[in-house]
Amino acid sequence: MEQPSDDLLRDIHRRMVRIRVFETEAGRMAEAGKIPGALHLYVGQEAVAAGVMAHLSDDDWITSTHRGHGHLIAKGGEFDRMFAELFGRATGYCRGKGGSMHISNMALGMLGANGIVGAGPPIAVGAAFSTKFRNTDRVAVSFFGDGASNEGSFHEAANMAALYKLPAIFVCENNGYGEYTAQANHQAIVDVADRAAGYGMPGVVVDGMDAVAVFETAGAAIERARKGEGPTLLEAKTYRFFDHVGVRGMGLSYRTDAELEEWRKRDPIHMFEARLAELGVLGKDQAAAVHEQVLADVKAGIEFAEASPFPAPETLLEDVYA
Amino acid sequence: MAERETTYVAAIAEGAKAILAEQENSFVAGEDVAGAGGVFGSYRGLLDEFGPRRVIDTPISEEGIVGLGVGAAATGLRPVIDIMFMDFMGECMDEIANQMAKMRYMFGGAATLPITVVTMSGAGMNMAAQHSQSLEVWICHLPGLKVVAPSTPYDAKGLLIAAARDDNPVFVVMNKLSLRNRGPVPETAYEIPIGKANIVREGADLTLVAYSRMVAEALAAADALAAEGVEAEVVDLRSLQPLDTATVVDSVRKTHRAIVVHEAVRFAGLGGEIAAQIQEFAFDDLDAPVGRVGAPFSPVPFSSVLEQAYLPDTGKIVAEARALLGG
Ligand SMILES: Cc1ncc(C[n+]2csc(CCOP(=O)(O)OP(=O)(O)O)c2C)c(N)n1
Ligand SMILES: [Mg+2]
Numbered sequence: 001m002e003q004p005s006d007d008l009l010r011d012i013h014r015r016m017v018r019i020r021v022f023e024t025e026a027g028r029m030a031e032a033g034k035i036p037g038a039l040h041l042y043v044g045q046e047a048v049a050a051g052v053m054a055h056l057s058d059d060d061w062i063t064s065t066h067r068g069h070g071h072l073i074a075k076g077g078e079f080d081r082m083f084a085e086l087f088g089r090a091t092g093y094c095r096g097k098g099g100s101m102h103i104s105n106m107a108l109g110m111l112g113a114n115g116i117v118g119a120g121p122p123i124a125v126g127a128a129f130s131t132k133f134r135n136t137d138r139v140a141v142s143f144f145g146d147g148a149s150n151e152g153s154f155h156e157a158a159n160m161a162a163l164y165k166l167p168a169i170f171v172c173e174n175n176g177y178g179e180y181t182a183q184a185n186h187q188a189i190v191d192v193a194d195r196a197a198g199y200g201m202p203g204v205v206v207d208g209m210d211a212v213a214v215f216e217t218a219g220a221a222i223e224r225a226r227k228g229e230g231p232t233l234l235e236a237k238t239y240r241f242f243d244h245v246g247v248r249g250m251g252l253s254y255r256t257d258a259e260l261e262e263w264r265k266r267d268p269i270h271m272f273e274a275r276l277a278e279l280g281v282l283g284k285d286q287a288a289a290v291h292e293q294v295l296a297d298v299k300a301g302i303e304f305a306e307a308s309p310f311p312a313p314e315t316l317l318e319d320v321y322a
Numbered sequence: 323m324a325e326r327e328t329t330y331v332a333a334i335a336e337g338a339k340a341i342l343a344e345q346e347n348s349f350v351a352g353e354d355v356a357g358a359g360g361v362f363g364s365y366r367g368l369l370d371e372f373g374p375r376r377v378i379d380t381p382i383s384e385e386g387i388v389g390l391g392v393g394a395a396a397t398g399l400r401p402v403i404d405i406m407f408m409d410f411m412g413e414c415m416d417e418i419a420n421q422m423a424k425m426r427y428m429f430g431g432a433a434t435l436p437i438t439v440v441t442m443s444g445a446g447m448n449m450a451a452q453h454s455q456s457l458e459v460w461i462c463h464l465p466g467l468k469v470v471a472p473s474t475p476y477d478a479k480g481l482l483i484a485a486a487r488d489d490n491p492v493f494v495v496m497n498k499l500s501l502r503n504r505g506p507v508p509e510t511a512y513e514i515p516i517g518k519a520n521i522v523r524e525g526a527d528l529t530l531v532a533y534s535r536m537v538a539e540a541l542a543a544a545d546a547l548a549a550e551g552v553e554a555e556v557v558d559l560r561s562l563q564p565l566d567t568a569t570v571v572d573s574v575r576k577t578h579r580a581i582v583v584h585e586a587v588r589f590a591g592l593g594g595e596i597a598a599q600i601q602e603f604a605f606d607d608l609d610a611p612v613g614r615v616g617a618p619f620s621p622v623p624f625s626s627v628l629e630q631a632y633l634p635d636t637g638k639i640v641a642e643a644r645a646l647l648g649g
Contacts, residue, residue, distance in 0.1 A: 036447075036448035036626060037447065037448030037449055037450060037624060038449060038453070088448070088624055088625030088626055088627070088628075089625070094624070096623070096624060096625035096627075096628060097450075097451075097621075097623045097624055097625065097628065098450060098451070098624055099448065099450045099624030099625070101449075101450050101452065101453070101624075102450055102451065102452070102624070114452075115409070115449075115450065115451070115452030115453050116409070116410070116412070116413070116452055117382050118382065118413075147381070147382045148382065150381035150382050150383045150386075151382055151383060151384075151413065152383065152385050152386070152413075153413075178353075178381070178382050179353065179354050179358070179361065180354050180357060180358040181353070181354055181357065181358075181379050181381075185357075185379060186379075186380075186381040186382070187381060250358075250361075252357075252358050254357060254358065310625060310626075310627040311623075311625050311627055311628055312627075313627060313628065313631040315628070316618065316620055316623060316628050316631050316632060317618060317619070317620050320619065320620045320621070
């Protein structure tokens, strides 16, 4: 298994911090009424996006979910164009037409956040088919939730990927809930990875709060896919620190503060920083400097978005067709 | 005594409660309808009152949920199935179009499917292309289904109860921008007949035919037109399938002009069908072509500026009316 170099470890850390700070500030902006619509934040799950994406280039594809900012950031998304999209500005990645739930960037290999739960896996299968068809060694990674693993679309996609031995990796981010329903109330299994057996592909469980574990496990699955050995179902056990939608959500009591506190003790960034300090890869001050730099970048992104124009009403009918 | 008022969403919950109380074989199933009371609050309190046998949280499996309703209905239950956003019909369209709508017919009348599907349509909340659509024509086009679209809290409760008492599959298409609207709602379990339109404003010069949230926009347009000396009649269709052609045609015979208004995309929207029926039955009474106000031919955009440009509203109805009257 590939051991991450010191540089790579710092790179993964930076990706995680970029997600954390972006999402935290986006949550603030939403609460201040500056971001309209639904905002599903990724805080708590950073290790998954960062650990997987550290293996991918712009030529590899990913599909995402309604909780998609983290995936785009880890894939190289720029703050200015991302905030501009969330703010509904013409300079956004989708020119203000998509917003949070459809944020995407084809040049970065990001086939979109998605408002339809379970819509990503079949699209990733198509992208994997495409890379194989064109004889490249590129892969397609589909991120989806525990809740999404109950959609028929996931099951059809998994079967086809295994049948055609496609270079697809299904990354289930099991954060224990689909909206306000706990996993135990939406499926009769504990490990979504068990479902892989039914389709003839390996299923692996990994600690989704441990960036290195995610990096290593994803590396093996991606290498397998690149070698033409077919798909893998990777299940990352994780947790979202904010509510389903927004920061505080609708104020429903569907999980306990104690549970949240337990998971917060395993904050993926804190754990990773402790490890990096121990390894002598990134000291406390250096880590703090990363946070500071990223916060400045986020603030610049927000300024860019706020200074950007709204789309002209005439653009409404543009891009319906090619 | 002043009439009691509630919100549109509270009226839905009251309707659902009345159904569970009066029909022992009924149940409500859908994503987050039980523990959370529905993400819009449409089923708040029902789990506590009726328990998990009757109020059921499902996995995120729309095809499974609707199929569960079809199978349960065919075998003697009276399901109320929630599809959170109408856009998610995409996930379960086979169960709707090829099973629910046709089973009775295909079986030569041997099966009865008393199933109610509650869903949310409409834009205006920056929910973008996959959470804002008005897809009622998808289901109006399917023989075997009925479709209603309440415009007020009163109608939401009464049409929901009527749907559940009907022995056919009935879709109750709610509107998410109307959820906080208040209006008079009786506490009793009352029923609004399916297939009957409601004349909500009388007028002699022009008929505005609308449904769901666009009824309020049509009424505001009628007020604006009244200031210009034009008296518009406003017909709230309430029921889209079956369609109350008689009420619409009678109104046009009186006013000689009609505009159909809906939030759905104008092309191939219900307005086309209604315009065709008006010309079929009242051609000689028309002083002008039937006008249509609907959304332009694009997905629903995210940004407010674009979404406002997209949405039909009072101003667009008034403009269409002026063009029609001037012409
Ligand atoms: C087809 C479809 N059904 C339902 C929804 C409403 N919805 C949005 S997010 C969500 C929960 C998804 O849970 P999960 O897949 O575990 O992802 P998480 O939110 O936990 O990241 C639901 C039910 C939707 N957007 N699309
Ligand atoms: Mg989840």
